[in-house]
Amino acid sequence: MxxxxxxxxxxxxxxxxxxxxxxxxxxxxxxxxxxxxxxxxxxxxxxxxxxxxxxxxxxxxxxxxxxxxxxxxxxxxxxxxxxxxxxxxxxxxxxxxxxxxxxxxxxxxxxxxxxxxxxxxxxxxxxxxxxxxxxxxxxxxxxxxxxxxxxxxxxxxxxxxxxxxxxxxxxxxxxxxxxxxxxxxxxxxxxxxxxxxxxxxxxxxxxxxxxxxxxxxxxxxxxxxxxxxxGGRDFDKALLDHFAKEFLGKYKIDIRTNPKAMTRVLAAAEKLKKILSANQQAPLNIESLMNDVDVRAMVTRQEFEALVEPVLNxxxxxxxxxxxxxxxxxxxxxxxxxxxxxxxxxxxxxxxxxxxxxxxxxxxxxxxxxxxxxxxxxxxxxxxxxxxxxxVQDVVSYPIEFAWEKDADIPDEDTSLVVFNKGNVLPSTKILTFYRKQPFTLEARYASGAELPGAIPPFIGQFSVKGVKASGAPEDFMICKLKARVNIHGVLNVESGYYVEDQEVEEEIKEEEGEKKEGDAMETDDKPKTRKVKKQVRKGELPIVAATSSLDSNAKAAAAEKEAAMVMEDKLVADTEEKKNELETYIYDLRNKIDDQYSEFASEEEKEKIKAKLETAEEWLYDEGEDASKGVYIAKIDELRALAGPIRQRYLDKVEAERQAVQARVDAERAAKKAAEEEAKKAAGGAETSGGKDEEMTDADAPKPETEEMD
Missing domain, CATH: 3.30.420.40 (ATPase, nucleotide binding domain)
Structure with a gap:
């Protein structure tokens, strides 16, 4: 992974x-x-x-x-x-x-x-x-x-x-x-x-x-x-505007009418900006910018800073x-x-x-x-x-609110609530509680649309809660809980919904240590004290249908399939270009070898035939073969290789024969050396046993190292 x-x-x-x-x-x-x-x-x-x-x-x-x-x-x-x-x-x-x-x-x-x-x-x-x-x-x-x-x-x-x-x-x-x-x-x-x-x-x-x-x-x-x-591009644009005005007055050319000239000046302005970060002045030189006019200019760091003053402010x-x-x-x-x-x-x-x-x-x-x-x-x-x-704890960039239609049975109910304030921790989860008798819909949106970039609408998504129905008496409501979450991507979703019911449950009363009776020297097996309390118990799930700006699964699958097809098309084009280059390289390589490496292995007739074929292939490659398919290039390479195959094989046979001859000579030398070593060992063994019995050599008998005096 x-x-x-x-x-x-x-x-x-x-x-x-x-x-x-x-x-x-x-x-x-x-x-x-x-x-x-x-x-x-x-x-x-x-x-x-x-x-x-x-x-x-x-x-x-x-x-x-x-x-x-x-x-x-x-x-x-x-x-x-x-x-x-x-x-x-x-x-x-x-x-x-x-x-x-x-x-x-x-x-x-x-x-x-x-x-x-x-x-x-x-x-x-x-x-x-x-x-x-x-x-x-x-x-x-x-x-x-x-x-x-x-x-x-x-x-x-x-x-x-x-x-x-x-x-x-x-x-x-x-x-x-x-x-x-x-x-x-x-x-x-x-x-x-x-x-x-x-x-x-x-x-x-x-x-x-x-x-x-x-x-x-x-x-x-x-x-x-x-x-x-x-950002950096605002500095580049300030320089571009400056040069456009200067070139119009100095060289009488208007680069704004020529997109290529504009792009070249913008690229040169970016380089000049980088040079000015380390130097007090920098030149700009562009050959044949427009109408065969060469342009030159010089900008100091002070001039540059004056140009970008509005940005710096x-x-x-x-x-x-x-x-x-x-x-x-x-x-x-x-x-x-x-x-x-x-x-x-x-x-x-x-x-x-x-x-x-x-x-x-x-x-x-x-x-x-x-x-x-x-x-x-x-x-x-x-x-x-x-x-x-x-x-890592990040923050929510814009306040997010939920809005909903007022329920007729709750006349004083608010219809919106800011759930995630700006600066809230991200990721973050909030539980929203609604009292409803029938399915309802929530809309999530940014609370302060004026803060959003450009004209992006404040709408985030619509979430429809299904499966809501009153149980029991007509005046009863279903208590609906919705889990809203801004995840680690900074994206809002209502992840799940469920309903709860109020039920009486027994809860153990925990005694504080200080509340123990003074006479209690040790704990007893008395049953713990309990009390009945009302608690909300989760009873079932509520399906939620979300409508957001994300692509649905079908659109996403179609786009992925389209992208995969284009990737394969690009790969085919790249492979075709590679085979075209391989053919061109093979033509030049074989032409050189036929007069050099393969010269002694080919007759004059074979050489002429191959050279003629190479020339034909080269002319085809630079003419009608300029835009051929991958298979055609492979076929051309195979054809040339088949033609040169016998000659190449003769060359390889000779190389192999020479290699084997060298190997045989090396093997023979190794065998001779090994035999000589064996003979030397046998001779040494015979000398040691020539006296008929083993003799120990004392230090006195050992050969003494000889020394020589040097002038």
Whole structure:
């Protein structure tokens, strides 16, 4: 069983696995430790991860990024319109869910966000399986703390479609906190003051701050605050806008009219930003950017910081909110741990430092800390690995309420109740009690829709309680108990329902020690005192029909089947390309060997025949054979091998004969050496017995070592 942690980012994804008594970050097929979060589509197959990045510039309209930020969204959501600025493929509506319209296998196709994420997770699954040489099924994946129920369900569905089982969806900063705390041996004990650590994650598109309290063997998240649109890409876009204006005035080219030029400048701006993190100035040079115009520019760190000033001014708001919700001040914080690639920008570090007035800590790997934390969490949940016990308590991000129709028999009944408040411990379970005479329906929703990201509706799910009926007198109600739970994924469900009845039961009265009679020197066998009390006794189950944003089992099975078919199609295309390359390699290899290695084993006629066949095969390969099937390439290779087979066999026969001759010579030398040793032993034995009796050699008789004097 594999133990895998995945930091699913909007730009790159990092995968960590538990092995060799530790946690390793694995590399992909091109030995990179982070895989681009991209899905591309072509005339023959899909391009996933690194392959999508390689062909992005030449295939912009069919490449989709920012996958995570599309999860659970609608096309009309204003946040989706922001994402369209960073996604070159056109976004469309797919049965109420945002998706992308692309050219795939020569025709227009539409894939919704859940399908796109499932495609990418299939690639992550394949990369991981190839690296650890084990099948991959269970994993823990990171998710922004501000994700709602519908977004979390979309990721869970996508993982299932990809053939993966999510053990836990974990908030980004909580994952970093596990990685930080699980290795610490000096955490305070249960009765001591907890160690308070602020974790700040500045990624590609999110800025998150969490206040976490640590004690020995546990962590408790006290508060989390986010800015959904503050990250590295906002710095890149500020530079892009600056260069677009500069090039228009300096070179008279408008890159905004050319998507390829925009993408190239955005990539160059990202590199320039990284250089400015360590240097005071950085150049930008792009050859033939547009209309055969070469562009050059120079930016200093001061100019860069002036460009991103509006973004930098938003850094302190999440910090203030997180401390306020945790009811703490900067002085109460012991450590400020910073992660995320965006935090390498010096101006970000300066703003955070100025706010807390304390030295920042960078003990975690900024790019890999979240993936490592997810892997630790997966190891804790897995029975395969023995990990130090470490309890994790996260918090509910948004208040959740239940609403229901007023019962006619209870005129003064409330019709809604906030069951899980913001900041409640997660996972968490609450029991709801209703008095009803017939089946009823509950609706779960977020209590403060204004806090939700974009235009995500507050609706979470509808839960219909069946099997409710009054028993006994007409005025009697059935007492219905419902178990509502926000699970470790941060997803709400009404997990079960049952009904109870009030019954009189006998309960033993426990005497306190001080209440014993003074004369009682020892305990007696008197019967214990009891009293009758009314208690609610569970009598039966109530079926619950749930209607949530999760895919139903049939839709999930259909999507999984579709994904599996596309995986097989990709594999066939990859195998075909491999056989095509194998044919090309064989043609060149045989052409070289026929004049070199195989020269003396082939007649001139055979050589000419093979060379002519090779030339014909090469011309076919680069002409009509450019797009042949896997079977045709295999047949061509077999045909050439059959033609060259007799010559190769003669060569192998000679090599074998030479090998046997060498082996025979070695065997003969060994036999001669062995015989000589036997003769020497016999001769030595005869010398010892030549006197007719055994003689002992004394120290006086023993040969003395000779010495030589040296000048």
């Amino acid at each position: 594999s133990v895998v942690g995945v930091d699913f980012g909007s730009l790159n994804t990092v995968v960590a696995v538990a092995r060799n008594r530790g946690v390793d970050v694995i590399t992909n097929e091109v030995s990179n430790r982070a895989t681009p979060s991209l899905v591309g589509f072509g005339p023959k197959s899909r391009y996933l991860g690194e392959a999508a990045k390689t062909q992005e510039i030449s295939n912009l309209k069919n490449t989709v990024g920012s996958l995570k930020r599309l999860a659970g969204r609608k096309l009309s959501d204003p946040d989706v319109q922001i994402e369209q600025q960073y996604i070159s493929a056109p976004l469309v509506d797919c049965d109420g869910i945002v998706g992308a319209e692309v050219n795939y296998l020569g025709k227009k196709e539409r894939f919704n966000s859940t399908e796109l994420i499932a495609m990418y997770l299939s690639k992550i699954k394949q990369i991981t399986a190839n690296e650890i040489k084990l099948p991959v099924s269970d994993l823990v994946m990171s998710v922004p703390a501000w994700f709602t129920d519908v977004q979390r369900r979309a990721l869970i569905d996508a993982a299932e479609v990809a053939g993966l089982k999510l053990l836990r969806l974990m908030n980004d900063t909580t994952a970093a906190a596990i990685g930080w705390g699980i290795t610490k041996l000096d955490l305070p004990g249960p009765e001591e003051k907890p160690r308070r650590v602020v974790f700040i994650d500045c990624g590609h598109s999110n800025f998150t701050c969490s206040v976490v309290e640590f004690k020995k063997g546990e962590l408790s998240v006290k508060s989390t605050a986010c800015d959904r649109h503050l 938003r850094v302190t708001a999440p910090l203030e909110q997180a401390l306020a919700e945790a009811k703490l001040s900067p002085e109460d914080i012991d450590v400020i741990e910073v992660v995320g690639g965006g935090s390498r920008v010096p101006a970000i570090k300066e703003r955070i430092h100025a706010f807390f007035g304390k030295t920042l800590s960078f003990t975690l790997n900024q790019d890999e800390a979240i993936a490592r934390g997810c892997a630790f969490s997966c190891a804790i949940l897995s029975p395969v690995f023995k990990v130090r016990d470490f309890a």
